[in-house]
Amino acid sequence: MRSRILLLLFCLLLVIVAGCSKKTEITGKQFIPREELVDLLVDLHLIDGITNDRKFYRKYEGVDSIDMVGPIFEKYQVSKEMFDTTMYEYSRYPEIFDQVYNDVLMKLNIMLDENDLEDILKEDEINLDSLVKQQRK
Numbered sequence: 001m002r003s004r005i006l007l008l009l010f011c012l013l014l015v016i017v018a019g020c021s022k023k024t025e026i027t028g029k030q031f032i033p034r035e036e037l038v039d040l041l042v043d044l045h046l047i048d049g050i051t052n053d054r055k056f057y058r059k060y061e062g063v064d065s066i067d068m069v070g071p072i073f074e075k076y077q078v079s080k081e082m083f084d085t086t087m088y089e090y091s092r093y094p095e096i097f098d099q100v101y102n103d104v105l106m107k108l109n110i111m112l113d114e115n116d117l118e119d120i121l122k123e124d125e126i127n128l129d130s131l132v133k134q135q136r137k
Contacts, residue, residue, distance in 0.1 A: 026096060032078055032086040038103045040076045040083075045108060047072065 032040065047068045073080060090097040
């Protein structure tokens, strides 16, 4: 009787310890590596943003963001099945998925900041040109 109770307690302890261990990384040949996944998701979101703009639809009627997914998968040498498998696995571990999307958002924000900086520099160059022209008069 005592041995059964000890065995039951041991099994319970084993289940608790196994349940408390957290997965910190998704690995395996069937999954897209994390850094590559981040870059792929950045490209997917950029294409989605571009194709949702009215100017895009006026210029490229009949083309949708879904039509652009294939070339992105080809760029990263990833199949739709591999992408779906990877996304499914990440969805099982929301903490890891949050980290991936934090990296995606970080890269997109850096791109946005660089674009804003280029716009500011262009404005400053235009303003500088107009100031120089005024000084020469």
